[in-house]
Amino acid sequence: MELYLQLTQFYQDYAAHVDRADWDAWIEMFTDDCTYSVQARENHERGLPMAALSLDGKGMLKDRIYGITETIFHDPYMQKHIVSAPRIISHSAELIEAQANYAVFRTKYDGIAQVFNVGRYIDRIRPTDEGLRFESRLCIFDNDMILNSLIYPI
Amino acid sequence: MELYLQLTQFYQDYAAHVDRADWDAWIEMFTDDCTYSVQARENHERGLPMAALSLDGKGMLKDRIYGITETIFHDPYMQKHIVSAPRIISHSAELIEAQANYAVFRTKYDGIAQVFNVGRYIDRIRPTDEGLRFESRLCIFDNDMILNSLIYPI
Amino acid sequence: MELYLQLTQFYQDYAAHVDRADWDAWIEMFTDDCTYSVQARENHERGLPMAALSLDGKGMLKDRIYGITETIFHDPYMQKHIVSAPRIISHSAELIEAQANYAVFRTKYDGIAQVFNVGRYIDRIRPTDEGLRFESRLCIFDNDMILNSLIYPI
Numbered sequence: 001m002e003l004y005l006q007l008t009q010f011y012q013d014y015a016a017h018v019d020r021a022d023w024d025a026w027i028e029m030f031t032d033d034c035t036y037s038v039q040a041r042e043n044h045e046r047g048l049p050m051a052a053l054s055l056d057g058k059g060m061l062k063d064r065i066y067g068i069t070e071t072i073f074h075d076p077y078m079q080k081h082i083v084s085a086p087r088i089i090s091h092s093a094e095l096i097e098a099q100a101n102y103a104v105f106r107t108k109y110d111g112i113a114q115v116f117n118v119g120r121y122i123d124r125i126r127p128t129d130e131g132l133r134f135e136s137r138l139c140i141f142d143n144d145m146i147l148n149s150l151i152y153p154i
Numbered sequence: 155m156e157l158y159l160q161l162t163q164f165y166q167d168y169a170a171h172v173d174r175a176d177w178d179a180w181i182e183m184f185t186d187d188c189t190y191s192v193q194a195r196e197n198h199e200r201g202l203p204m205a206a207l208s209l210d211g212k213g214m215l216k217d218r219i220y221g222i223t224e225t226i227f228h229d230p231y232m233q234k235h236i237v238s239a240p241r242i243i244s245h246s247a248e249l250i251e252a253q254a255n256y257a258v259f260r261t262k263y264d265g266i267a268q269v270f271n272v273g274r275y276i277d278r279i280r281p282t283d284e285g286l287r288f289e290s291r292l293c294i295f296d297n298d299m300i301l302n303s304l305i306y307p308i
Numbered sequence: 309m310e311l312y313l314q315l316t317q318f319y320q321d322y323a324a325h326v327d328r329a330d331w332d333a334w335i336e337m338f339t340d341d342c343t344y345s346v347q348a349r350e351n352h353e354r355g356l357p358m359a360a361l362s363l364d365g366k367g368m369l370k371d372r373i374y375g376i377t378e379t380i381f382h383d384p385y386m387q388k389h390i391v392s393a394p395r396i397i398s399h400s401a402e403l404i405e406a407q408a409n410y411a412v413f414r415t416k417y418d419g420i421a422q423v424f425n426v427g428r429y430i431d432r433i434r435p436t437d438e439g440l441r442f443e444s445r446l447c448i449f450d451n452d453m454i455l456n457s458l459i460y461p462i
Contacts (some may be wrong), residue, residue: 010393082424087166111453118234145265241320299419
């Protein structure tokens, strides 16, 4: 039960950090040797490697954030994540495997909220002395038509 | 608390099975004498019987799945369910009455995710030796304009 | 844990009352000296006072409901709230500070469900002898283009 509550808060913290574009807090949710990727469901299910975003290690996460905040020319937008309760697949003292469905709504300057990305998080989470950390987070999305504008992490 | 966690996992398992189109796992979540229906809110609130889908007993669930997978000519689509935390209405050793809001997003081959069906699950759930089982699940939806394409269970 | 469960039920009760347009039950979820407001994220983040709706004290909540049900000429619509798990910010015996993301879907008589309002609840909740009560609920929304038709509480 304690684990479930901790995991739920961890998931909601993640959503809050990304929605606020608090990228430093986002990076700190991962282990140093983490994997983060955003991939179409079809590719994931067929075991194909192509992904919209695929980052290995905290250094690449920092790089991506630097790109977003300093170099990529893009139309800013706001995100709002609705994340379901976690579904715990397995857990031990070293590793939690869990999943959750998500829907991300995007609002641009025109003020209209749109369904932006819907999918499933597939997570490996490591308990550490500083709290839970993502060893890997895969964002497996159903829709694949708006990726040219996927700028921020999901 | 234990019940709440068990129920939450049960609800998220349901979403995962339906989203993956794992129909065998879906069927096994129901009791033999189950009721499953998908009905417009207006009809439900007026006590009218007409429903988009109304299945009585596990045999009819199997029939429907056979229809979907073997006989109905239709455009396939993917579903993604976002299901809220359960709202427990009452519970005893024999029966749990609970409800939850849901939003189902559909993605067709064009790759665009759309709001497909939004509503409330109204459930009667029986604890059994093999875990929780739906005695009845009513999917009461607000929107009623896309039913000609409702193929899969909600 | 007990608190978390109580809070989750409270949030889902809120969604259920508003979705059913059970305004008496909605009003009873607030303290006498409550604040309820619905405000664009941009204004909230800049500390600007302008809000789509801003009510102080239970009397103003009752007034608003009287307006909705008796005097405002409007197109009725149905709401469906998907509310995430609460993120507990702080809690003591007198006060709980918590937040949750929400997506509200609106369905008009044409039967089509639309993304209506997406945002974050920022709450101060007081435990009382009759259960939890909102001392303040701020609904901070991302999208700001459909407010001319915001009639009911979010």
